[in-house]
Amino acid sequence: MIDLLTLSIVILSLSSLFLPLFQLARRPSRNWPGYILAAVLAVVLLLVGTYSLSPQRSVWFGSLLAADQLGALFALVTLGVTLFVTVASFDTVKGVNNPVYYSLLSFTALGMLLLSFSQDLLMLFVAWELMSLPTYVLAGFDKNARSNEAAVKYAIIGAMSSAIILYAISIAYGLTGSTLISTVVKGFVAQPNLLTGIAVLLFIAGFGFKMSIVPFHMWIPDAYEGAPTTISTLLAAGTKKAGFIAAIRVLLAVSTLYIITQNSLFTIANVFAVLALITMTLGNVAALTQKSMTRLLAYSSIAQAGYILIGFVPFAYNPQSMAATVGMTGALVQIVTHAIMKGVAFLAAALVIFELKRGDMGAFSGLSKRMPITAFTLSISFLALAGVPPLAGFWGKLLLFLSVANSQFGWLAVAGILNSALSIGYYGLVIKRMYMDEPESNQRVHEPFWYIVIFAVAVGLIVGIGIFPQPLINFASGAVPAIFPK
């Protein structure tokens, strides 16, 4: 079974390295690199999917990587998002540089794949960089000032977060003499002291930049707005999830053993709870006032990160409890469904921005008359993001709020519910704009074939998971035991 995953890594490495060769062709044929990458990603998804049918835990590459259900879940999500982004780029990314574009996408996918299975802090860091570095370039891929500004901002913040993670790793190595996550975790728990606390906080900060947790979120709206919107999709639905797997692998593993701190105020659970509260509240409140679609999506993405963090709280508090299982299952379900919902919302916005050459809210007025399929997809994904049942977004939220509903973190459930109610304000406003306002012109706008394919698949998934959530919930709850360090 492990061979399937090794094969995936090899295939993705090859595609990353050889796609730029298309640049040498005398007459660069338009979309071949894109088609090849899409095929490669589809094959890799198939391989990882085959593995995840019967996920046996096993270690390979000298315990740098370990295959388990948790890793498979994240690999499927992040690779799936990359596939969506690749397909969406067929129509919008043209020009001489497109082999490089697809090669960078491929590198990012490879980084996310490795990150999903990392069991060692150094491997995790290398995968983290492999995932991040190409996205700095991709964010600046549009040759205009805004895109470049976004790329620079993103690169600087990214470098800072990498440095913070590296610093935390160095503390961890200094304290425990190992970079293997399970050894580090056991070392931390054996001798909790000020330095371990600092290392944990540094990890939270470092991963928090990618996860878009609130005090580390300020780059998100600018980067998402300035970057090509297809790349914003990758950042919001793909690399952000990679931040979550890193946090789960390192931080929640610590909390499975770190029960000593339960009695004091400054516990990991309390830190997560406060971060969840401010993240979702700030995200939702800021989203209410946005005038640009990508910024709205960026803030809503921050808010969703807050919801996901709710699930970490009962787990960090007492990993053996029923609430912890419910919470982590909810967090994993939400991570999967959020990738689909937010991914397709960003791609729909990308299409509108590409076709109408503007991204402010005015572009979306009366969109149902101009681009009916896009407007419909956007509405479904927004309703799902707001948590309206029976769409996919409902189940994650249900489990997340349930996991803290009647405990000492009950206030978090109240805050989550109120935030959820608040979010219908801005999601509803966009739907109102698209279906009830008058468009500036009644001219139909072309909706490219590949986008329609993506929209159909995504809407099918959103509705399908909403009505039959059992397979996804089973898979997510089966991945929870993998969090406990072996």
Add this chain to the structure above:
Amino acid sequence: MSFVLSLLIFLPIIGSPLVYLVTRLNKKWGVSFSAAFATLILVVSAYVFWEVFSNTPAIGQYALVENYSWVNFQFFGLNYLLGTDGLSSPLILVSALLTLLVVIGSRKLIDHHEPEYYALLFLFEGAIMGVFTSLNLILFYIFWEVVLVPMFFFIGVWGGPRRKYAAMKFIVFTFVGSTIMLLGFLYVYFGMHFSSFNITDLSGSIPAGLQYLPLLASFVGFGVKLPVVPFHTWLPDAHVEAPAPISVLLAGVLLKMGGYGFLRVSLGLFPIAASQYAWAFMIVGIVSMFYGAVVALLAKDMKRMIAFTSINHMGFVLFGAFATVVSGNLLGIQGAIFQMFTHALAIGCLFMLSGYIHHQAGTREIPLLKGMRLTMPRTAAILVLASAAAMGLPPFASFLAEFLVISSGISAYAISGISILVPVITAAYFLWMIKRVVLSAPEGSSSVHDMSRSDVLAFAVYLVPLVLLLVFSYVILTPSQPVAQYLWSLAKAT
């Protein structure tokens, strides 16, 4: 296991895209197809009603139960559990009947985006059936939320001048209310160590300490829908802006979700807390009754007046339901169920009529409509009859409903006798409206088209059952008795 209730839910939902396609092909066919389809659903719901009437389930039992495992992992479980009893079967019947009447009534009043309109109409109907038949709290919540989406579009796309504002206000109010209600459900489930979401399992087994906060949460959720006074402000806007057929659904069907929720969930699951604080709910009910009546008295827009009549009449439902758990006088709950049925028909008729008058006369302002007895004699006759039905004049069954509720209220607290003033105010504003609109002298030589004979027939469908129900009231009161008995036994057990 029976499958009738699933049929009732999924027939409309699956029919919705079919209706869309047919209407897109040809609008005339679409309306006829929709009407035929709605008739089919009405037949199924009539079967459900008949089944409950002829084999009334015993106290605390449900008829036509369906139970499948739906979502499970480890200790977490959700069932697809459906069932009906004397509480839900009248609401199922009246919802199906109103949907059919709305399809017929929309023919003239809806003139753009017809395919989407009729498709959403059936999505709405399916979700409503789901709300009234679900016996699992999460399933109930899901259908509850699905109802919002078509209604949001109905108001926002087909509504009047301030439709967008009204649609946003509607969705924000109801969504906030229902998410708070969901939080209450989660609180109970977590507190009971993830035992079950089934109403059948939870009823009577929730410890008292777990009942107070969820009761409050359910009060917010159902109170917004009913609506009761502090949460009612979305309703006048929604009603005034919604197209007339949608107002019929809004008042006739959507508000009943609130009343149903109070009976099924607030009283059924949290009886200890509910009977302890019944006086508070009764006060809220009385305040809603008086408030609705007094504001209706001042309204100039006919539709706004009818909208406030709804708040007034729905106050009776809340009042009657909670009067029973204080006094043990079952007539309160039975009257509440009866009131929901009669109000749906009477108010539906009035709203459709207001849409008709607006369409023909170009205005709904009461001071501007004059001399209708001469200009539109048939319309005027129907208006007088429908008003009589709404104010509870004896040939119409609304009289019985209000009588039952008030008598039960008096047996709970004698002071509730003041509620007898509410029908008086109601009669006053209806009569005043009739005086100004029907009996006044016509202005100028306005040539207004009266309704055709076939339209009169459509309106008779609302009113004839109301007269018959006064005679054959047992078709609703008999099946509702075990329900009232059960809810009272839960409250009494404290």
